[in-house]
Amino acid sequence: MAEARPTAVIAGVGETTFARHSERADEEWIAEAIALALQDAGLRRNQVDGLVVATISVPDDSPHIAEHLGFELRYVMKADYGGASTLAGIARARAAIEAGLADVVVVAAGGNRIDLPTLSHDRRTPPWDYSLRNWLAPFGYAEPNGLFGIIQRRHMHDYGTTLEQLGKIAVTLRAHAQLNERALLREPMTIDDYISSRLIADPIRRADCVMRCAGGAAIVICADWVAQGLMKPPIYMRSYGERVNHQTRGPDHQRTETGFVALAEQIFCNDSRSDMDFAQLYDDYPIAVLLMLEDLGFAEKGKGGTFIDQTDISIGGGLPLNTGGGQLSIGQPSLAGGAIHVVEAVHQLRGEAGERQVNGASRGLVTGIGMLSYAGNLGMVCGAVLGTEAA
Amino acid sequence: MSHPVAVSWDKPFWESAAQGRLVAQQCRDCGRLQHYPRPACIDCLSQSRDWIRLSGRGTVWSFSIVRQVADPAFAGEVPFALVDVELEEGLRITSRLDDTSVEIGDRVQVTMRAIATGLCLPYFERLPDAL
Numbered sequence: 148m149a150e151a152r153p154t155a156v157i158a159g160v161g162e163t164t165f166a167r168h169s170e171r172a173d174e175e176w177i178a179e180a181i182a183l184a185l186q187d188a189g190l191r192r193n194q195v196d197g198l199v200v201a202t203i204s205v206p207d208d209s210p211h212i213a214e215h216l217g218f219e220l221r222y223v224m225k226a227d228y229g230g231a232s233t234l235a236g237i238a239r240a241r242a243a244i245e246a247g248l249a250d251v252v253v254v255a256a257g258g259n260r261i262d263l264p265t266l267s268h269d270r271r272t273p274p275w276d277y278s279l280r281n282w283l284a285p286f287g288y289a290e291p292n293g294l295f296g297i298i299q300r301r302h303m304h305d306y307g308t309t310l311e312q313l314g315k316i317a318v319t320l321r322a323h324a325q326l327n328e329r330a331l332l333r334e335p336m337t338i339d340d341y342i343s344s345r346l347i348a349d350p351i352r353r354a355d356c357v358m359r360c361a362g363g364a365a366i367v368i369c370a371d372w373v374a375q376g377l378m379k380p381p382i383y384m385r386s387y388g389e390r391v392n393h394q395t396r397g398p399d400h401q402r403t404e405t406g407f408v409a410l411a412e413q414i415f416c417n418d419s420r421s422d423m424d425f426a427q428l429y430d431d432y433p434i435a436v437l438l439m440l441e442d443l444g445f446a447e448k449g450k451g452g453t454f455i456d457q458t459d460i461s462i463g464g465g466l467p468l469n470t471g472g473g474q475l476s477i478g479q480p481s482l483a484g485g486a487i488h489v490v491e492a493v494h495q496l497r498g499e500a501g502e503r504q505v506n507g508a509s510r511g512l513v514t515g516i517g518m519l520s521y522a523g524n525l526g527m528v529c530g531a532v533l534g535t536e537a538a
Numbered sequence: 539m540s541h542p543v544a545v546s547w548d549k550p551f552w553e554s555a556a557q558g559r560l561v562a563q564q565c566r567d568c569g570r571l572q573h574y575p576r577p578a579c580i581d582c583l584s585q586s587r588d589w590i591r592l593s594g595r596g597t598v599w600s601f602s603i604v605r606q607v608a609d610p611a612f613a614g615e616v617p618f619a620l621v622d623v624e625l626e627e628g629l630r631i632t633s634r635l636d637d638t639s640v641e642i643g644d645r646v647q648v649t650m651r652a653i654a655t656g657l658c659l660p661y662f663e664r665l666p667d668a669l
């Protein structure tokens with residue numbers, strides 16, 4: 148007789164402190180984050196039978212990374228999708244659990260993007276990906292700063308998007324960070340501060356770019372029957388969708404459009420946009436957030452700037468955005484940058500976000516994005532609605 | 539400094555570039571034209587291909603003015619424009635243009651520049667308005 152298939156839930160989250168400087172390497176940060184997430188879940192390490200390592204900077208293969216950390220497992224993989232790694236890794240952990248391949252899977256990310264470039268191949272000199280190595284890096288392409296500069300300039304040209312609109316995103320996130328003691332950037336920022344910040348890849352400014360830091364984060368996913376005995380309430384993934392390499396073959400290569408256009412209905416299959424109590428959108432740049440708001444259908448294409456003008460995106464507003472301050476104000480601890488959005492969403496849904504709690508938050512949107520394709524947009528986009536109840 | 543490392547499927551590009559010609563892969567089976575060079579046709583996966591000489595002319599689709607680079611080898615070259623050029627043949631190419639007064643829609647022309655490894659990279663320069 149076939150047993151009922153389990154539903155996978157989020158049972159625990161953990162974040163290390165984040166640091167501007169550190170001597171610790173990626174796997175040390177990842178190990179600490181795993182311990183914290185298991186402690187939060189109330190699960191023991193020997194109950195873990197699956198590991199998803201969300202990294203592109205640890206060059207070791209995933210069974211070796213698991214072995215370094217002493218894990219004996221039924222399931223292991225590396226999620227190497229840039230900023231989309233954590234959320235897409237959670238989706239894979241969920242699928243593995245619901246397929247019976249594992250019962251408790253930890254998705255772990257983190258690293259040290261500041262002080263140990265030689266211990267990881269995170270520093271892209273030389274880059275390991277062919278399209279970067281042969282077709283972008285030889286020009287001194289300034290990494291994502293230069294590429295998002297191309298995208299942002301064209302968006303401003305086509306749609307009249309303004310620096311004030313993009314600045315409102317950065318400024319609001321900074322205000323949220325003032326309520327988050329884990330954030331590394333907490334000094335107040337004004338629109339004038341944003342606009343006058345140093346040009347890096349014009350129109351991209353210093354205040355547009357995430358600050359790299361060191362740190363780790365992990366999320367524990369488990370079968371609902373495992374979660375039943377735990378102290379903290381389970382958090383459900385009410386929907387999930389991802390796209391890889393939209394528009395690679397054209398013919399209309401809209402570099403200002405993300406793969407979320409084709410994904411929005413899948414993400415909002417159980418909930419409407421107006422049901423979202425918050426949105427934790429992957430914010431390596433304000434322009435990326437604005438593109439997502441358009442392509443996810445919160446605004447018409449080209450009207451993302453107007454949407455930002457007309458919407459209160461602060462905590463207590465109509466669409467509270469990146470309530471912990473986002474990566475733009477917390478910092479980007481390597482690929483744990485994608486995990487902090489999930490961690491913040493879980494804290495909000497459990498009602499444990501303290502001063503920055505969104506009243507009665509029961510459903511919220513989380514996104515992950517990664518990889519900028521040659522002359523294109525994002526290589527990997529994913530989104531999920533998380534909630535306190537199953538869909 | 540990050541240099542291109544030629545691979546089996548892009549060698550003809552670098553050989554042509556060294557002779558001043560900008561070329562692109564064209565699929566013999568379906569006619570697809572593509573840049574950057576790929577291991578197979580992105581439409582039909584055929585590996586049967588010709589290398590077609592492109593006009594080298596196009597328009598600036600967008601650009602950023604790079605003032606700070608992560609790779610210190612390029613630090614002495616800033617500022618420059620990182621450009622997406624829409625070539626006359628419809629292909630999009632990301633490249634560099636040293637004139638930072640460039641605007642979206644400007645007409646540009648490829649110019650090959652030798653780099654330290656002996657390979658040539660396709661840079662762009664603005665065409666006079668009259669052309």
Ligand SMILES: [Zn+2]
Pocket residue numbers: 565566567568569570579580581582583584
């Ligand atoms: Zn073909």
